[in-house]
Amino acid sequence: xxxxxxxxxxxxxxxxxxxxxxxxxxxxxxxxxxxxxxxxxxxxxxxxxxxxxxxxxxxxxxxxxxxxxxxxxxxxxxxxxxxxxxxxxxxxxxxxxxxxxxxxxxxxxxxxxxxxxxxxxxxxxxxxxxxxxxxxxxxxxxxxxxxxxxxxxxxxxxxxxxxxxxxxxxxxxxxxxxxxxxxxxxxxxxxxxxxxxxxxxxxxxxxxxxxxxxxxxxxxxxxxxxxxxxxxxxxxxxxxxxxxxxxxxxxxxxxxxxxxxxxxxxxxxxxxxxxxxxxxxxxxxxxxxxxxxxxxxxxxxxxxxxxxxxxxx
Numbered sequence: 192x193x194x195x196x197x198x199x200x201x202x203x204x205x206x207x208x209x210x211x212x213x214x215x216x217x218x219x220x221x222x223x224x225x226x227x228x229x230x231x232x233x234x235x236x237x238x239x240x241x242x243x244x245x246x247x248x249x250x251x252x253x254x255x256x257x258x259x260x261x262x263x264x265x266x267x268x269x270x271x272x273x274x275x276x277x278x279x280x281x282x283x284x285x286x287x288x289x290x291x292x293x294x295x296x297x298x299x300x301x302x303x304x305x306x307x308x309x310x311x312x313x314x315x316x317x318x319x320x321x322x323x324x325x326x327x328x329x330x331x332x333x334x335x336x337x338x339x340x341x342x343x344x345x346x347x348x349x350x351x352x353x354x355x356x357x358x359x360x361x362x363x364x365x366x367x368x369x370x371x372x373x374x375x376x377x378x379x380x381x382x383x384x385x386x387x388x389x390x391x392x393x394x395x396x397x398x399x400x401x402x403x404x405x406x407x408x409x410x411x412x413x414x415x416x417x418x419x420x421x422x423x424x425x426x427x428x429x430x431x432x433x434x435x436x437x438x439x440x441x442x443x444x445x446x447x448x449x450x451x452x453x454x455x456x457x458x459x460x461x462x463x464x465x466x467x468x469x470x471x472x473x474x475x476x477x478x479x480x481x482x483x484x485x486x487x488x489x490x491x492x493x494x495x496x497x498x499x500x501x502x503x504x
Contacts, residue, residue, distance in 0.1 A: 214240040215401075215408045218252040218264025221245065222368055222438045222445070224416055230433040231419035231426075239408050247348050248318050253279055253396075262401035263409060267366070268392040268470045273320030275489045276471075276480035280398050283490040285413045285498050286463045287393030287420075289454040291385035293367035294326055297355070300378040304361060307383040308334070313361035314342040316351035320479065322389070323364035325470065328477050329388040338477060371448035372440065390466035395456070402491060410497040417456035417501030424455060456502055458495035 219225050225243050228234050234241070244261055246252040249270035255261045257279040265287065266274075274281055296315065298304045304313070307330050317323035324343070331338060344351075344360050348369060355363040362382070363373070373379035385391055395416065397409055423430045427449050434449075435442040457463070467486040475483045 212239050213405065213408060214242050215263065215405060215412060216242045216244065216261040217412070218255055218261040219243055219245050220249065220252065220265060221247065222434055222440075224265050224419075226434050226437050227423050227430065228415060228419045229437070230430050231422040233415040233419045233422075237411070237415075239411075241412070248321060250318060250320060253281065256281060256396065256398060259398070262405065263395060263397040263412065265393060265395055267322035267325075268390060268394060268467055269322045269325035269474070270318075270320050271394050271396060271489075272467070272470050272474055272484070273480065276474070276482055276484060280400070281396045281489070282399060282402060283394035283459060283467070284397050284402065284409065284494045285395040285417070286457045286459050287395070287454060288457050289391055289393070289452045291387075291389055291391040292381075292451045293370050293448060294322055294365075294385035294389060294391065295370050295381040296323075296326065296330070296362050296364045296383045297370065297373050297379040298362050298382055299355070299358070300380065302361070302380070304382060310362055310382070311336070311340055312342070314344055314359075315362045315364050316344045316346045316354050316360040317364040318347060318351070319345040322366050322385075324479075325389055325473065326383070326385050327364050328473060328479075329385075330383055332473070332476070333388060367448045367452065368438075368440075368444060371444045375444045375447050376441070390469055392463065392466050392470070397491075410494060413456065413494050414497040414501035417498045418503075420454055420456045421502050423449065424453065456498055458498045459490045459492045460495075464490060 249266035252264045252266060253270055253274040256264055296307060304310060315327060317327060346354060351363050354360045395413055431445040431449050432442050434445040464486045471484045471486055474480045
């Protein structure tokens with residue numbers, strides 16, 4: 192009944208005639224938007240075609256967006272900042288809020304490392320410009336350490352996993368669902384999380400051209416996405432089971448992730464802009480970006496009504 196009500200509510204006020212069906216090319220990361228939208232049943236009767244493209248991380252997703260291969264996608268605040276500073280044509284149109292416990296630096300079960308302080312001089316794998324990179328920088332800054340007080344090995348998630356498992360690196364700074372997968376299946380330990388260090392923001396982003404030419408589709412998409420996340424918050428167990436089947440991963444992994452994540456889609460408001468500015472400032476201080484961007488210039492608040500309708504705000 193909840194799914195039907197959500198789906199019915201999403202269609203109210205939608206303004207695309209069936210005869211004018213278009214295609215929205217959407218980038219996704221492992222088990223995120225498409226999985227939750229399918230589980231919530233909000234992809235039924237979409238009056239346009241959604242062409243999904245899955246990426247292992249935000250960096251290649253943003254590269255595809257910059258190249259015009261996709262028009263919208265879900266990314267973390269750190270890679271979004273990195274892309275915007277590199278003049279990728281991208282705007283944040285919706286925010287993703289969640290707990291910061293799923294952004295973590297992991298060590299193997301038998302590692303002698305007990306805290307982030309023990310990582311001084313050690314090697315940590317993560318993606319360049321990723322939220323894992325952001326966590327390392329924030330942890331270093333909080334301790335008054337220099338960037339070279341740890342060795343950062345910039346690797347894609349699949350390569351980082353291999354290096355971490357084989358002991359070629361001492362730790363892995365990563366995000367969900369990789370964190371829960373390592374914790375549940377391989378007994379890895381979190382030695383630090385993003386709690387109190389990073390804003391924990393994600394963004395649904397889009398190209399300026401898509402915002403101009405496919406606004407009705409984008410409004411409908413973020414409305415459905417917000418509704419799906421609202422549904423998942425009240426149906427963690429069933430969503431975790433569905434997610435596990437879709438990804439061919441034991442249910443215990445998504446249950447660990449989703450129970451603590453409390454993911455929700457929110458409009459871009461003053462708090463979101465302020466938190467994004469913190470990420471920009473951190474990257475600027477670290478020398479990762481050369482221009483101190485104004486967060487207000489790289490977001491688009493005009494999708495707030497659509498998000499609010501989907502989230503029931």
